[in-house]
Amino acid sequence: MNENKIFLLETSVEEQNRLEYSPDGTYALGMAYLDSVLQKQGYKVLTKDFAQFSELECLKRVKIILDQFKPNLVGISMMSMTRVSSFKVIELIKKQYPGVKIVLGGVHPTVMYEQLLNNFPIDCVIIGEGERTLVELLPALFSNKKLDKINGIAFRKNKKIIKTKERELICDLDSIPFPNHEAFMNPKRKRIALLSSRGCPNICSFCALYLISRRRYRMRSYQNVVDEIEFLVKKFPQIKEIEFSDDTFTLSEERVINFCKEIVKRQIHVKFICSARIKPASEEMFYWMEKAGFKEIRFGIETGSRKMLVSIHKGITIEQIIETFKIASKFKKIKFVKFLMVGFPGENEDTVKETIELTKKLQKLVPMDFFYATPLWVYPGTEVYEQMKKAKKIDDKFWLSNKSCPHYTVEHTEEEILNMSNRISFETSLDRGYYYFLILILKKMLTNPKEYTKRMINFVFKR
Numbered sequence: 001m002n003e004n005k006i007f008l009l010e011t012s013v014e015e016q017n018r019l020e021y022s023p024d025g026t027y028a029l030g031m032a033y034l035d036s037v038l039q040k041q042g043y044k045v046l047t048k049d050f051a052q053f054s055e056l057e058c059l060k061r062v063k064i065i066l067d068q069f070k071p072n073l074v075g076i077s078m079m080s081m082t083r084v085s086s087f088k089v090i091e092l093i094k095k096q097y098p099g100v101k102i103v104l105g106g107v108h109p110t111v112m113y114e115q116l117l118n119n120f121p122i123d124c125v126i127i128g129e130g131e132r133t134l135v136e137l138l139p140a141l142f143s144n145k146k147l148d149k150i151n152g153i154a155f156r157k158n159k160k161i162i163k164t165k166e167r168e169l170i171c172d173l174d175s176i177p178f179p180n181h182e183a184f185m186n187p188k189r190k191r192i193a194l195l196s197s198r199g200c201p202n203i204c205s206f207c208a209l210y211l212i213s214r215r216r217y218r219m220r221s222y223q224n225v226v227d228e229i230e231f232l233v234k235k236f237p238q239i240k241e242i243e244f245s246d247d248t249f250t251l252s253e254e255r256v257i258n259f260c261k262e263i264v265k266r267q268i269h270v271k272f273i274c275s276a277r278i279k280p281a282s283e284e285m286f287y288w289m290e291k292a293g294f295k296e297i298r299f300g301i302e303t304g305s306r307k308m309l310v311s312i313h314k315g316i317t318i319e320q321i322i323e324t325f326k327i328a329s330k331f332k333k334i335k336f337v338k339f340l341m342v343g344f345p346g347e348n349e350d351t352v353k354e355t356i357e358l359t360k361k362l363q364k365l366v367p368m369d370f371f372y373a374t375p376l377w378v379y380p381g382t383e384v385y386e387q388m389k390k391a392k393k394i395d396d397k398f399w400l401s402n403k404s405c406p407h408y409t410v411e412h413t414e415e416e417i418l419n420m421s422n423r424i425s426f427e428t429s430l431d432r433g434y435y436y437f438l439i440l441i442l443k444k445m446l447t448n449p450k451e452y453t454k455r456m457i458n459f460v461f462k463r
Contacts, residue, residue, distance in 0.1 A: 002041065002042040002043045002044070004044075004073065004138070004142055005044045005046070005069060005070065005071040006038055006044070006071060006072070006073050006074075006075060006138070007045075007047075007048075007065060007066070007069060007071035007074045008031045008034055008045065008046070008047040008048070008074075008075045008076075008077070009031070009047070009048045009050060009062065009074070009075075009076060009089075010028045010031060010048075010049045010050060010051050010077045010078075010079075010082060011050055011051070011055075011058050011062075011076065011078075011082045011085035011086045011088075011089050012050050012051060012053050012057070012058035013051045013082055014081050014085075014405065015054070015055075015404075016404050017081050017404070018052065020052070021052040022052070023186050023189050024188075024190055024191040024241075025051075025052050026243065026245070027049045027051075027193055028049050028077050029179055029194075029195050029245050030077055031047050031049065031075075031077050031183075032047065032180050032183060032184065033176060033177075033179045033195075034075065034134060035183055036176075036178060036180045037131045037176065037177060038134065038135070040177055046065065046069050046071070046183075047180065047183040047184075048061070048065065048183070049184060050062070050085075051082065055085045058085055058089070059085075059088060059089065059092060062089055062092065063096075066092075066093065066100070071100060072101065072142065073100065073101040073102070073103060073138065073141065074093055074100055074101070074102050074103070075102075075104075076089065076090070076102065076103070076104050076105070077105055077106045078104050078105070078108045079106055079107060079108055080107070080108045080380065080399070080405050081404075081405050082108075083108055083399065084402045086104075087120065087402075090102060090120050090121065090122060094121045101123045101142075102121070102122045103122070103124045103125070103126060103134070103141075104116060104122055104124075104125045104126070105126040105130045105134075107208050107209065107211065107212060107379075108379075109125045109126070109127075110128055111380045111381035112380055112399055113125040113127060113154040113163065114154070114163075115399065115400065117154060117155065117156050117161050118161065119400060123141060123155065124141065124147065124154070125153065125154045125155070126152060127152050127153060127154060127163070127166070127167070128152055128166075128167060128169070128211075128212050129152075129167070129169060129170055129198075129212065132152075132167065132170065133150065133152040133153060133167055136150050136151075137150055137153060147162075147164070148162065148164060150164060151164050151165045151166065151168075152164065152165075152166065152167030169199075169213070169214065169216055169218065170198075171218055173198060173218055173220040173224075174221055174224040178228050179195070181193075181232060182235075185236060189236075189238070189239075190238055190239060190240045190241060191239070191242070191243055192232060192236070192239055192241075192242055192243070193242075193243050193245045194225070194228065194229065194232075194245065195244070196219065196220050196225045196246055196249060197218060197219040197246045197247075197248075198213055198218050198246075199212075199213030199216050199217045199218055199247065200213060200215070200217060200247040201215050201216070201217050201251075202215070202313065202314075203215060203313055204302075204312055204313055205311070205313055205344075205345075205383035205384050206312065206341070206344075206376060206377070206378075206379075206382055206384050207382060208379050208380065208381035208382050209247060213247075217248075217251055219252060222258045222259035222262055223262065225259060226259065226262045226263060226268070229263070229270070230266060230268060233268060233270055239270060240270060240271060241270060241271045241272070241273060241295070242270055243272075243273040243274070244273065244274040244275070246274065246275065248275060248276060249274035249275060249276055250276040250277060250280065250281070250285065250297075251277060253280040253281075253282060253284075256285055256288070256289065257284060257285055257288045259292070260288035260289055260291060260292035260294075261288060263292040263293065264291055268293075269293065271293050271294070271295040272289075272292065272293055272295065273294070273295060273296040273298070274294065274296075274297060274298070275298045276298065276299055277299070277300075277316070278301070278316045278320050279316060279320050281323075281324040281327055281328075282327065283330065286327060286328060286330070286331045287331070289331075289334065290331050290333050295333075295334065295335060296334065296335045296336075296337060297328075297334055297335075298336075298337040298338075298339060299337065299338055300339045301316075301321055301338050301339060301340060301358075301362075302314055302339070302344075303341065303342075303344065303354075304318070304351075304354040304355035304356070304357060304358030304359060305351035305355060306354075307346065308344050308346065308347070308351055311344065311345065311346060318358065321358070321362070322358075322361065322362070325362045325365045325366050326365055328366050329365045336368065337368060338359065338362060339374070340355060340359070340372075340373040340374065341373065341374045341375070341376050342355070342373045342374070342417065342421050342424060343375045343376040343407060343408050343412060343421075344384075344408070345384065345387060345408070345410065345411065346411075347411065347420065352420050352423060355373070355424055356423070356427050359428040360428055360431045363428065363431065363432060367432070369440070372421070372425055373420070373421040373424035373425050375408075375414075375417045375418065375421055376407055377405050377406070378394070378405065378408050379405065380396070380399060387408075387410060388409075388410060391410040393409055393410055394406060
């Protein structure tokens, strides 16, 4: 066993975007993969995900682990929405445990590595995927050797920022050990996360994931994925649901069908949840997904405006959306979910109406429960972020502040965007009847009274 101890963690999500704690909450699969890879190298690894905890609770728990586990290195998986709590964890480590090395990874550090290295006492940033990079990096860090020849990192050297050669993506995903799900298990957990592919070939204007995957879609073999599922349901018999964390699970229709047939063949009885693109879609694919136990399929539609679908580079059409939901209407055992966003560049009264009209059409095909039209978030590395910068609504210094991730406000105020969101959400729900709408609102108010009372008042008085 390697004597060096590694503490991997994700810190608290900012309050306005933090989901209420759930024992079945999603967890950082990227860290679970790193955990497995490092344990295979002989390191003693402790992995924790504090995304659902308050910032104060996160810092408290981190300090306890630092005192008791005494790691030699802390690896922080950072998102734009966890950056503020990550900064505070870095400050805590360097103030009270100055000998502990710190490595950052994730989408935000991949984009903002220079800013982070210039402003925080960190030892290294991993650019892109971390499994192979971290295996090469750790021995060099622990022995104080040169880092220049390690691909896929950025670091400080003689007061300069050095970014090394880009590392090749991992093409053979079956070669990576199964992630250590056990790090995130608890006695009440009945749903686990699973990753069957990496990357997305698209480049939507609001998404920065292409900076990690470089628009290359890579798949594990369906047999390898089913092997992991079979292993998990035997090891954790309380597991009833598996949620795929793929950006798009259904990008290869043939692979989805083969996967489902293999699940049926091996008589694995769990329920599945996944995200999907509008295309490809077919009766055969949904038939096998239903037969294999898929209970929920989520589609990112984003908008009902033809103009917007083109401008955000979504790569789908209104006709394709309607056709897919016509097919979906034949499968009653699957819950089909639509995700919508609002506040894109060019959003106006007409585009909001178009989104409402399309949603009403889809609901007549497939009844769907209350949803939230999410205001457009802005992240570094995205097209909409560059538009915000050009309009002088934001600059890179923002990401050093303790402010929450911003919405796109070049053309509309926060209040106007909220009004648009409420209109879409409430008007499409009302279309299914006042009784249905009332029951849904009451349920939402019970789960989050403050938020939904405010939204209801806003909707009623600002229609």
